[in-house]
Amino acid sequence: MDIHFTADQPSVEEKAAVDQELGSPETSWDGGRRDVQSDGRVSFGGHDAGSHRHKLLPTLHAVQARIGWISPGAINYISLRLGLPPAEVYGVASFYHLFSLAERPPVVAHVCEDIACMTRGSEEICSKLESTLGPAGKACMVGKAAWLRSPCLGLCERAPAAMVSTSGKSPRERVLAPATAEGVEQLLRDGVDGRLPVEPDELSVKASVPQAASPNLVLLRRVGKASGTSLDEYRKTSGYEALRKAIEMGAEAVVREVIDSKLLGRGGAAFPTGKKWEALMNQRKQGRPHYVICNADESEPGTFKDRVVMEGDPFAVLEGMTIAAVATGAQKGYIYLRGEYPFAAERLTHAIHAARKAGLLGEDILGRGLRFDIELRRGAGAYICGEETALFNSIEGYRGEPRNKPPFPTVAGLFRQPTSVNNVETLVNVPEIIRMGGAAYAKIGAGNSAGYRLWCVCGHVARPGVYETPFGGTLRELIQMAGGVAGNGRLQAVLLGGAAGAFVAPKELDVPLTFEGTRAIGATLGSGVVMLFDDSVDLRKILLRIAQFFRDETCGQCVPCRVGVVRQQETLERLVARKPLGTAGTEVRMLREMGQAMRDASICGLGQTASSALESALNRWSLFS
Amino acid sequence: MSDLAPKALIPVPRGPVPEAPPPRKRAMMELKIDGQTVSVPEGSTILDAAKKLGIDTPTLCFLDTLTPVNVCRVCVVELEGSRTLVPACSRKAEPGMSIKTDSERVRLSRRLVLEFLASSVDVSTAPQFPGYLKRYAADPERFGAKTETVKQPVKVDNDLYVRDYSKCILCYKCVEACGVDAQNTFAIAVAGRGFAAHISTEFDTPLTDSACVYCGNCIGVCPTGALMFKSEYEMRQAGTWDESRQTQADTICPYCGVGCDLTVHQQDGKIVKITSPLDHSVTHGNLCIKGRFGYRFVEVEAKPKK
Numbered sequence: 001m002d003i004h005f006t007a008d009q010p011s012v013e014e015k016a017a018v019d020q021e022l023g024s025p026e027t028s029w030d031g032g033r034r035d036v037q038s039d040g041r042v043s044f045g046g047h048d049a050g051s052h053r054h055k056l057l058p059t060l061h062a063v064q065a066r067i068g069w070i071s072p073g074a075i076n077y078i079s080l081r082l083g084l085p086p087a088e089v090y091g092v093a094s095f096y097h098l099f100s101l102a103e104r105p106p107v108v109a110h111v112c113e114d115i116a117c118m119t120r121g122s123e124e125i126c127s128k129l130e131s132t133l134g135p136a137g138k139a140c141m142v143g144k145a146a147w148l149r150s151p152c153l154g155l156c157e158r159a160p161a162a163m164v165s166t167s168g169k170s171p172r173e174r175v176l177a178p179a180t181a182e183g184v185e186q187l188l189r190d191g192v193d194g195r196l197p198v199e200p201d202e203l204s205v206k207a208s209v210p211q212a213a214s215p216n217l218v219l220l221r222r223v224g225k226a227s228g229t230s231l232d233e234y235r236k237t238s239g240y241e242a243l244r245k246a247i248e249m250g251a252e253a254v255v256r257e258v259i260d261s262k263l264l265g266r267g268g269a270a271f272p273t274g275k276k277w278e279a280l281m282n283q284r285k286q287g288r289p290h291y292v293i294c295n296a297d298e299s300e301p302g303t304f305k306d307r308v309v310m311e312g313d314p315f316a317v318l319e320g321m322t323i324a325a326v327a328t329g330a331q332k333g334y335i336y337l338r339g340e341y342p343f344a345a346e347r348l349t350h351a352i353h354a355a356r357k358a359g360l361l362g363e364d365i366l367g368r369g370l371r372f373d374i375e376l377r378r379g380a381g382a383y384i385c386g387e388e389t390a391l392f393n394s395i396e397g398y399r400g401e402p403r404n405k406p407p408f409p410t411v412a413g414l415f416r417q418p419t420s421v422n423n424v425e426t427l428v429n430v431p432e433i434i435r436m437g438g439a440a441y442a443k444i445g446a447g448n449s450a451g452y453r454l455w456c457v458c459g460h461v462a463r464p465g466v467y468e469t470p471f472g473g474t475l476r477e478l479i480q481m482a483g484g485v486a487g488n489g490r491l492q493a494v495l496l497g498g499a500a501g502a503f504v505a506p507k508e509l510d511v512p513l514t515f516e517g518t519r520a521i522g523a524t525l526g527s528g529v530v531m532l533f534d535d536s537v538d539l540r541k542i543l544l545r546i547a548q549f550f551r552d553e554t555c556g557q558c559v560p561c562r563v564g565v566v567r568q569q570e571t572l573e574r575l576v577a578r579k580p581l582g583t584a585g586t587e588v589r590m591l592r593e594m595g596q597a598m599r600d601a602s603i604c605g606l607g608q609t610a611s612s613a614l615e616s617a618l619n620r621w622s623l624f625s
Numbered sequence: 626m627s628d629l630a631p632k633a634l635i636p637v638p639r640g641p642v643p644e645a646p647p648p649r650k651r652a653m654m655e656l657k658i659d660g661q662t663v664s665v666p667e668g669s670t671i672l673d674a675a676k677k678l679g680i681d682t683p684t685l686c687f688l689d690t691l692t693p694v695n696v697c698r699v700c701v702v703e704l705e706g707s708r709t710l711v712p713a714c715s716r717k718a719e720p721g722m723s724i725k726t727d728s729e730r731v732r733l734s735r736r737l738v739l740e741f742l743a744s745s746v747d748v749s750t751a752p753q754f755p756g757y758l759k760r761y762a763a764d765p766e767r768f769g770a771k772t773e774t775v776k777q778p779v780k781v782d783n784d785l786y787v788r789d790y791s792k793c794i795l796c797y798k799c800v801e802a803c804g805v806d807a808q809n810t811f812a813i814a815v816a817g818r819g820f821a822a823h824i825s826t827e828f829d830t831p832l833t834d835s836a837c838v839y840c841g842n843c844i845g846v847c848p849t850g851a852l853m854f855k856s857e858y859e860m861r862q863a864g865t866w867d868e869s870r871q872t873q874a875d876t877i878c879p880y881c882g883v884g885c886d887l888t889v890h891q892q893d894g895k896i897v898k899i900t901s902p903l904d905h906s907v908t909h910g911n912l913c914i915k916g917r918f919g920y921r922f923v924e925v926e927a928k929p930k931k
Contacts, residue, residue, distance in 0.1 A: 004812070004836030006827065072828050085811030085836065090827035094816040101828070382818070399815065404695050404715055556795070556815075556822030558696045560734065563741035566820050567768055574769075581769045590767070597737035600710045600730055601698040608709060 003085055008072035015077060017066035021059045022052075022081050031080045052082045054415075056397035060093050061339075061378060068108075068167035069100040084397075095399045095555075097151075097381030098339045106167045107145040107191035109184050110340070111136075114301045115499070115545055116156035116531055119459045119487070120178070125160055128181035133188075145188045151383065151549055152301035153177075153340050156458040156531075157208050157308075157465045163340060164191055172196040173342035200342035203228070203311045208304075210465040210482070219428050219452050220468045223312030228347060231354045234315040240360060242431035246323045247368045249434075251281050254327040258430065260438030262450035267295055267386075267423030268497070268526045269605070270515055273430075276420045279410035280328035283418045290330040291419040293395075294321050294427055296337040296344070297379050297386035300498035301549060302529035305454040306424035308466045310337070310344040313428065314351035318374060320427030322365065323434060325372040328420055333374040336391050339381050348376050383553035387604045388413070388421040390555065401557040402604035425454050425528075445471030449514035459495075459531040460487035469513075476509040478530060487534030493617075495533070497526020499546045500609035502616035503539075522616065540576045540623055543614055547572050550610040561607030564598040568611060575624045584624045591618070654720040659727065671702060671713040671724060680726055683735065683757050685742075685848055686796035687714040690909045691806045694797045699738045699757070702726045710734055736761040744768045745820075746775055747791045750850030750861075773820065779858075782831040785839050785918050787858045790823060792851035799824060799843035799852060807911045812836040813843070841917040845900060845910050854898040867892065875902070878916040883907060885916050896920050 010018070019025070025032035027039050059082070063074045070093050079086040093099050111129065113122050126136070129147050133140040136149050155161035158177035164187040165173045174196050176183050190196050205212045205224030212224050227233040234240070246254045259274030280290050294317060298306040310317055321333045337345055352374055355361040361373050377395055379385050385394045389403035392414045413419025429451055433441045442450045449471035455478055458464045462483025469478065475494065485491045491506045502523035504511065511517050518525050533542065547569040556562045571587050571594070574580050580587040595611030602608050617623060651666035658675055665674045670693075675682050686697040693715035701710035705723040710731060725731060739757055743765035748754040758765070779789040795815070803813050812835045816825040826835040844852040853861075860866040871892045878885040886905040890898045899917050903910040 006830055006834050072830075075827055085814070086827035087811055087814040087816075087825070087836065090825070091814035091816040094825075095818050097818075404712065406717075552819065554819045556817070556819040558698050559738050559741055559794070560698050562795070562820055562822065563745050564737070566773055567741065567744070570768070570772055581767070593733065594737060596730075597734045601701045601734040601738060602709075603695070603698075 003079060003083070005076045005079065005086060006072060008076055010071075010073040010077035011067075014063055014067055014071065014074040017062045018059055018074070018077055018081055021062040022055060025081060030083075031077060049083045053084060053397035054395060056082060056084065056089065056092060057377065057380065057394060060089075060096075060099055061380065064099050064380075065165075065167055065171040066169065068106040069102060069104045071103075082397075092397065092399055095382060096339075096379075099380055105139045105141075105144050105146045107141075107188055108165055109145070109147040109188050110150035110153065110163045110165075111147055111179070111184060112151070112153045112155070112159070112161040113149045113545070114152035114549065115495070115542055116152065116302050116458045117160040118542065118545060119531075119533060119537065120159040122160040125162075125179060125181045125184065129184060132181065132185060141188060141192050144192045147184065147188070150340075151552060152299065152303075154298055154304045154307050154338070156302050156304050156456065158204070159458065159464075162187070163342070164188060164196065165342075166191040166194075166196060172198065173200045175201045175343065200346060201311075203308075203343070205312070208308050208465050209312070210463045211467060217468055218432055219309070219425070219454060220312070220466065222316065223308060225312075228312050228314060229350065231315060231351075231358055231360075234313075238435065239315055239431075240319055240366075242434035243319050243322050243326070243360070244366060246326045246434050247366060247370060251284075251327050251329065254323060254434065255281050257433055257438035258327065261429075261433040261441040262438075262448060263426065263429055263433060263441070264449070264515065265423055266425035266429070266453070266528065268300065268500070268524075270525070273422060273426055276410055276422070277324065277327045280330070280418045280420050283411075284329040289332065289415070289417050290328050291414045291417060292321055292324040292328055292330040292333045293388075293391065293414065293419060293421045294333065294335040294424060295386060295388065295391060295421050296335050296341075296424050297391060298341075298424070298527070299338050299383040299386050299553075300500060300527045300529065301546075302458055302495065302498045302531045303456050303527040304458075305456050305466045305528055307341055307344050309424055309428055309454070310341070311347050314344075314347045315355065316428045316431060317348070317424055318351055318355050318361065320422075320430040321374060322361065322370075322372055323430050324420060324422065324427065326370065328418075330420070331371045331373070333372065334395060334414070335374060335376045336385070336395065337376060337378050338386075339379045345376065345378055352376060382555075383549075384555045384604075384606055387606060390604070391421065392419070399555070401555045402606075404603055446512065446514050447516055449516065453513070453525075453528060455513075455528050455530050457482045457530045457532075460485055460491075460534040460537070461532045462486045471514050472512060474510050474512050475504070475530070478513060479509065479532065485532055485534060487532075488536050490535045491532060492535040492537060493533045493539060493620075495529065495531040495542075495613065497524045498529040498531075499549050499613055500605070501526040501529060502612055503620060504616075505620045522619065524612075539617060539621065540572075543617055543623075544569070544572055544576055546613050550606070554606060554610070558601075558603045558607065560598045560601040561603070561610065564594050564602075564607065565610050568594050568598075568614070572614070580624075588618060588624060591615075654718065656718050656720065656722040656724065658724045665718055667718075669718045671704075671711070671716050671718055671722070672700060674718050675702075675713060675724075675726055682713050682726060683753070683760070684714055685753065685794060686798060688798060688846055688903070690903055690911075691798055691801045691846065694801070697738065697742075697794065697796055699735055701731060701734050701738075703728045703731050732761060736763045739763040740765045740767070742794050744772055744774070746794050746849070747789075748794075748849060750792060750853075751794075751848060753848065775820075775823070780831075781855070781858075783833055783837075783839070783855075785855055785914075786841060786844055787853055787855055788824075788832075789851050789853065789858075792849045793824060794849055794851075795822060795824070796848060798846040798848065802842040802846045802911070803837075807842050807909075808838070808840050810836050810838050810840070812838075839914040839918065840912060841914070842911045844917075845912070856897050860892075860897065866897075871897065878912070880915045880919065885912055887912070887916060889920070896923060 028034040155177040161177040162179040385400040394400040695712035695715040703725040901908040
């Protein structure tokens with residue numbers, strides 16, 4: 001390919017940032033110094049020339065972190081280094097919210113304005129910041145800082161939340177939750193003065209895992225213990241026993257146990273994990289590379305369980321993935337972590353290094369000839385990249401647009417090879433299944449909802465946090481476990497499953513929290529969100545925010561979703577303002593028609609569920625008559 | 626000739642010219658569409674099968690010469706056993722499938738897709754739209770006058786063609802034609818996200834600074850007139866564009882030896898644009914800058930030789 005560049009040149013700093021990520025260029029063909037002797041004796045072509053695209057996202061991250069924005073010169077240099085057309089690199093960079101393509105101050109605060117934070121005063125924080133620092137997105141503190149409104153930061157149990165990032169040679173990230181306007185301002189000032197601490201956050205077990213002291217915990221039993229950072233501690237608490245056992249059992253037996261356990265995916269789609277692994281195992285003889293991916297792009301508003309697990313028990317995630325590798329024959333794994341989780345990134349990076357050093361990842365795991373390694377990939381602010389096929393495109397260096405299915409990921413996934421994508425919580429269940437046996441695991445829980453589940457209890461609740469229960473309890477029991485309704489104490493609604501989930505009314509609190517139970521009342525467990533709203537909340541405002549969320553997060557690829565979420569938001573806005581076109585009834589009918597078209601005709605789950613919370617509310621309350 | 630010089634040994638084929646092996650016989654399969662059974666070779670799409678039965682499926686982002694991207698979703702059909710509707714243009718036919726192409730669900734989704742597009746994009750020069758809107762009784766006005774649209778100033782940054790993205794339905798065809806499906810130039814890509822997603826060069830730089838080689842293959846595939854010959858654009862602006870007064874003639878491009886087929890469109894004795902037939906074995910609708918835009922010499926009257 002003959003790549004054409006504009007005249008824009010990269011700065012020395014931009015070049016350094018890219019070279020630090022990709023290594024120094026070898027010849028002037030890929031951006032190095034001109035050397036008449038060597039330049040004429042190299043050829044870049046064939047597979048080699050086209051095989052670097054998957055490095056695009058990390059390279060864009062490197063420039064964003066060092067410079068604070070990505071300039072035309074930087075895009076040119078990245079394109080040259082990776083052999084990509086600048087128009088495509090620009091197309092990819094402009095897809096992600098955490099990348100800025102216009103000059104921006106080096107210190108930026110992302111202030112969450114999503115539904116969980118709305119119940120805890122995020123609107124007041126934003127309006128305060130508006131009066132002290134000026135409007136969102138505008139430079140403040142003599143041009144050195146800015147604040148932005150952000151979708152859910154996944155810190156809902158400590159809402160309201162904010163995250164500050166600074167760019168430069170040693171970029172820093174720091175989260176703040178619960179946040180105040182003064183706290184955000186102080187962090188921005190610390191960032192400007194270069195006083196941000198290195199550690200992005202600390203795990204507050206008391207705030208995030210209210211059950212922490214309970215002896216009955218399984219998935220959460222290590223969270224808050226030293227095993228989060230120490231491999232020895234992890235091993236002392238039966239860590240890596242399951243992997244040892246899995247290697248002895250072999251792939252077929254591991255897959256059998258996982259199928260027998262009736263484990264269903266915990267990311268939201270509830271697909272049987274064992275079936276996925278079996279599909280990959282059966283293709284091993286074809287000799288194609290297989291991949292396992294841990295989907296840690298937890299971006300569903302109200303969801304934070306995966307973050308707490310990764311921060312508190314990162315080795316369990318690695319062990320679960322390595323057992324997946326035993327079962328599927330994959331030699332390479334990726335953890336796709338959302339960009340807004342700096343602390344989880346740090347903990348996972350540390351854990352991966354420690355595991356490699358101890359021979360628990362790499363060429364010869366446990367001396368048993370198993371080959372498997374894990375790469376951590378950070379997203380860059382795109383909810384859609386949690387959709388598995390969009391996630392593939394994102395890792396491969398394309399825009400995070402979902403692919404049409406079929407072909408399914410187990411046949412043609414990452415790099416068009418057989419791939420198993422599993423949620424963080426799903427994977428940490430796996431070592432437990434292997435240790436206790438699939439049949440024993442299947443007995444825990446209720447009916448086809450087997451095993452343990454993590455719940456993200458937040459909003460107007462007395463003790464928000466991640467809760468672990470075996471399947472089978474009711475919503476009422478869970479709320480009681482979390483100390484009951486907070487706020488003014490009068491429950492108005494519960495949102496199950498996040499923005500893509502459904503509202504349930506107080507009279508439905510006795511619904512069993514199982515896949516079947518929630519389905520029976522037209523709701524879903526989704527990613528385990530249980531968000532409470534007291535009756536002081538204007539639900540219409542919450543619905544508007546959800547509509548705005550989908551409008552901001554749709555990838556824009558297919559028409560029903562790209563335009564549908566905009567029309568949905570506009571219609572809702574008219575209804576809330578009591579200025580309907582025609583009557584409120586015609587507007588509501590139109591909302592339902594749009595909902596059906598989005599559900600039926602969109603490519604992926606985002607469009608298919610963009611109206612589900614809204615419709616669930618319309619089914620339960622007459623909000624607009 | 627020196628002894629050191631290599632001998633010119635060019636192998637000359639002898640004997641009969643080898644024949645290409647016969648195409649592999651593709652197995653046939655049967656499926657049911659709207660109650661009728663149809664048999665198609667494996668690898669066919671639902672769209673192919675529907676076509677075979679004479680069912681007219683609306684399409685916008687589909688073109689025979691490009692890889693289906695299935696983004697417009699106007700071709701969706703109801704497949705028995707599938708939770709959602711499926712795109713006919715890209716979904717491969719499978720034996721035993723049972724499909725409805727005109728059910729209530731299909732009609733609703735198609736109508737909404739058309740309403741979504743026609744309420745956000747200027748479809749005044751998109752030839753399929755009036756027919757489709759009527760067929761599905763679509764009413765784009767029902768979303769009111771204050772809806773968000775993609776309206777923006779037209780981009781005129783070169784002498785050959787204009788880009789009016791107020792008319793862009795984001796079908797990805799121009800990106801495919803500029804990229805691996807035809808030209809391999811990669812001057813444009815989809816940028817931005819959501820409703821703000823758009824076709825763009827890097828940093829929206831003018832075409833003259835971009836990688837564009839002015840082959841005009843993007844114009845050839847554009848279904849809405851968002852990409853247009855400047856000559857056509859100017860005549861439309863002046864109100865002189867009149868397709869009823871136009872004639873088309875097919876000829877061979879006079880420039881090189883490839884033998885591209887040109888369809889010359891002329892109005893009032895002047896060439897107004899040049900296209901190439903999609904089904905032509907040489908071009909598949911594609912041309913280069915000379916074939917597509919280098920026709921002005923025809924209009925220069927030959928000067929008598931002195």
